[in-house]
Amino acid sequence: MNIIKSVYAGSWYPDNLNECKKEINHYILSSNYIKASGKKYIGGIVPHAGWYYSGQIACNVINLLKDENSPDVIVIFGMHLSMGSSHYIITSGEWETPFGNLAIHAGFAKALTDKFSFVAANSSNCSMDNTIELQLPFIKYFFKNASILPIGVPPDAESIEIGNAIADISKKLGINIKVIGSTDLTHYGENFGFTPKGLGANAYKWVKYENDAAIIKSMLAMDSKEVLNQAKKNSNACCSGAAAATIAALGKMGARKTEKIAYSSSYEKSPGDSFVGYVGIVAN
Numbered sequence: 015m016n017i018i019k020s021v022y023a024g025s026w027y028p029d030n031l032n033e034c035k036k037e038i039n040h041y042i043l044s045s046n047y048i049k050a051s052g053k054k055y056i057g058g059i060v061p062h063a064g065w066y067y068s069g070q071i072a073c074n075v076i077n078l079l080k081d082e083n084s085p086d087v088i089v090i091f092g093m094h095l096s097m098g099s100s101h102y103i104i105t106s107g108e109w110e111t112p113f114g115n116l117a118i119h120a121g122f123a124k125a126l127t128d129k130f131s132f133v134a135a136n137s138s139n140c141s142m143d144n145t146i147e148l149q150l151p152f153i154k155y156f157f158k159n160a161s162i163l164p165i166g167v168p169p170d171a172e173s174i175e176i177g178n179a180i181a182d183i184s185k186k187l188g189i190n191i192k193v194i195g196s197t198d199l200t201h202y203g204e205n206f207g208f209t210p211k212g213l214g215a216n217a218y219k220w221v222k223y224e225n226d227a228a229i230i231k232s233m234l235a236m237d238s239k240e241v242l243n244q245a246k247k248n249s250n251a252c253c254s255g256a257a258a259a260t261i262a263a264l265g266k267m268g269a270r271k272t273e274k275i276a277y278s279s280s281y282e283k284s285p286g287d288s289f290v291g292y293v294g295i296v297a298n
Contacts, residue, residue: 016106016107016108016118017107017110017115018104018107018109019110020110020112020147020150021147022064022144022147022148023110023111025064026063026064026065026144026148027064027065027148027151028112029112030112031113034113034151037065037069038073038151038152038155041070041073041074042073042077044070046070046276047070047074048074048078048275048276050078050080053298055078055079055192055297056192056264056267056268056269056297057079057192057193057194057195057263057264057267057269057296058076058078058079058194058195058260058294058295058296058297059075059194059195059196059197059233059257059260059293059294060072060075060076060149060195060196061196061197061198061292061293061294062092062145062148062149062196062197062198062253063144063148063198063280063292064148065148066283067280067283067290067292068198068278068292069148070276071275071276071292071293071294072148072149072294073152074275074276074294075194075275075294075295075296076152076156077152077156078275078296079156079157079194079296080156080157084157084159084160084190085160085190085191085192086160086161086189086190086191087119087122087160087161087162087163087184087190087191087192088157088160088161088162088163088192088193089162089163089180089191089192089193089194089263090146090149090162090163090164090165090194090195090196091165091166091167091173091177091193091194091195091253091255091257091259091260092143092145092146092149092166092195092196092197092253092256093143093145093146093165093167093253093256094143094145095166095167095168095169095253096168097168097169097246098168098170099168100131100132100133100168101130101132101165101167101172101176102132102133102135102165102166102167103123103126103127103133103134103163103164103165103166104118104123104134104135104163104164104165105118105120105127105134105135106120106123109147109150109164111151111153111154112151113151113154113155113158114154116153116154116161116162117161117162118161118162118164119161119162119163119189121187122161122163122184122187122189125183125186126163126176126179126180126183129179129183130172130175130176130179132165135164135166143166145196145253145256146164146166146196148196149194149196150162157192160192165259167255167256167258167259168255169242169245169246169254169255169258170242170255173255173256173258173259174238174239174242174258174259174262175262176259176262177238177258177260177261177262177263177266178263180193180263180266181263181266181267184267191267193260193263193264193267194260195253195256195257195259195260196253197253197256198251198252198253198290198291198292199225199226199230199251199252199279199290199292199293200221200225200226200249200250200251200290201249201252201290202217202218202221202225202288202290203217203286203287204287205288206288208249213287214287217287218281218289221279221291222277222279222291225249225250225291226250226277226279226293228248229244229245229248229250229251230274230277230295232244233257233261233272233293233295234272234273234274234295235272236261236264236265236269236272236297238259238262238265239258241254241257241258242254242255242258250291261297264297269297270298272295272296272297273296273297273298274293274294275294275295275296276292276293277291277292277293277294278291278292279291279292
């Protein structure tokens with residue numbers, strides 16, 4: 015059995031069921047947590063820092079995807095990939111979480127790999143990547159019977175085509191899906207070699223109100239190409255391919271409206287000259 019281990023459990027998030035439950039319940043009871051409104055959300059954008067920094071946003075987005083029809087598969091786009099990188103997919107097996115293993119939907123994976131060229135990742139060659147793993151305990155907690163399809167996509171045009179294909183394949187196979195894209199926003203400061211506005215409070219304000227706001231605007235407009243353009247021009251997303259593919263899939267699935275449910279950054283938790291932005295977006 016191909017079982018991918020949870021390498022970030024115990025550091026970036028709790029490594030046991032009870033502590034994960036405790037953390038999730040803490041998020042849900044927070045005054046900043048957005049409660050379900052009765053809308054049918056079909057996917058969204060989540061951040062992927064350690065739970066201390068962005069767990070509440072990711073948890074909130076994934077919880078809002080619940081409705082009366084439980085999904086068969088949750089497609090997760092992520093991975094830190096640059097232009098020119100290969101596309102990656104996990105085609106079979108399971109991924110470990112503190113709540114139990116999540117099965118990979120092999121049939122969906124095969125239908126996608128029949129159409130596009132991927133590097134097939136597994137337990138022996140799956141590189142350590144927080145973008146997908148950090149979402150999995152939330153998925154297992156809120157969607158106990160769902161399978162997953164983890165996909166890594168770089169910031170290129172084919173990633174948008176893959177997003178579109180996800181919607182077509184799920185319809186053809188009769189599979190009910192939700193789609194999640196994992197990306198953090200601007201990585202600012204000397205720790206990341208990116209200081210176009212110097213350091214201090216003014217730099218933080220620029221990141222929040224201008225740089226991050228610009229790419230969030232393109233996500234809310236469901237403009238996949240502009241998401242890629244923004245990230246290339248302004249360095250305001252670390253996984254723009256994942257965001258672009260997700261937006262393309264959601265549009266093809268019929269999403270007509272997006273909502274930003276939260277924005278934050280590591281600055282709020284640990285004020286300093288180096289920080290990272292986070293956003294939570296849902297679509298229906």
